[in-house]
């Protein structure tokens with residue numbers, strides 16, 4: 001993190017850039033971390049600020065993703081905020097960001113839309129034909145659907161387990177959040193791959209194209225599910241968290 005905040009009077013002056021801020025083009029407020037102590041070790045010396053998005057020094061540029069979603073790069077040029085806009089304590093921002101990420105790793109990737117896509121695939125398999133034979137009679141398709149059904153159930157139960165742990169109060173369950181995020185988003189990608197394979201070449205037709213299998217959802221989710229394994233922390237980062245926090249393995253980087 002290279003966005004800097006330097007002390008100025010009764011507040012802070014922010015200068016730099018934050019790439020990937022997905023809702024910046026319609027948000028009113030910006031939760032943003034900035035480096036307040038460049039001498040401190042990497043995860044210390046970061047402070048969290050709340051910045052009004054209509055501040056004149058803020059520029060928002062779009063970045064369009066392969067999944068059609070817009071995200072943004074945001075430039076902050078001499079943006080001054082008073083001490084009232086510091087969230088929590090100075091130099092403890094990374095701790096707050098980590099806690100928020102624990103919750104985001106579940107709330108941003110909840111199971112229900114994934115489950116709906118699995119139901120859509122099942123409906124397609126139940127009714128579609130290939131070369132004059134019902135897909136539901138194809139042993140390869142049946143095996144794949146059965147495996148996906150099992151994996152969908154695992155993802156659903158992991159989600160419920162996270163909710164149960166988080167409802168106990170206290171700190172958010174870090175390892176369980178990473179386990180859920182890793183499993184659910186990787187499963188979501190496998191489901192998208194399977195939908196493309198099972199529906200064949202027609203699955204490349206886009207939403208609103210006549211005759212597109214699964215109303216084109218297979219094609220669009222094939223593109224956007226890739227992003228889910230990056231946003232909120234990549235799968236590699238989730239594996240690192242599980243290895244260290246849950247399994248007690250040493251740091252590997």
Ligand SMILES: Cc1cc2nc3c(=O)[nH]c(=O)nc-3n(C[C@H](O)[C@H](O)[C@H](O)COP(=O)(O)OP(=O)(O)OC[C@H]3O[C@@H](n4cnc5c(N)ncnc54)[C@H](O)[C@@H]3O)c2cc1C
Pocket residue numbers: 019020021022023065071227230231232233234235236237240253
């Ligand atoms: C479409 C999109 C929207 C986003 N929206 C937001 C947003 O609204 N707000 C926000 O704050 N962020 C947002 N992000 C940022 C997102 O959280 C980061 O891109 C993500 O956490 C990866 O970090 P990075 O880009 O710095 O990649 P890097 O950390 O540079 O990672 C690059 C590669 O190296 C691997 N890697 C890195 N460190 C390790 C390690 N220790 N061990 C093993 N492998 C490692 C990663 O897995 C990855 O494959 C968004 C990203 C995308 C793509």
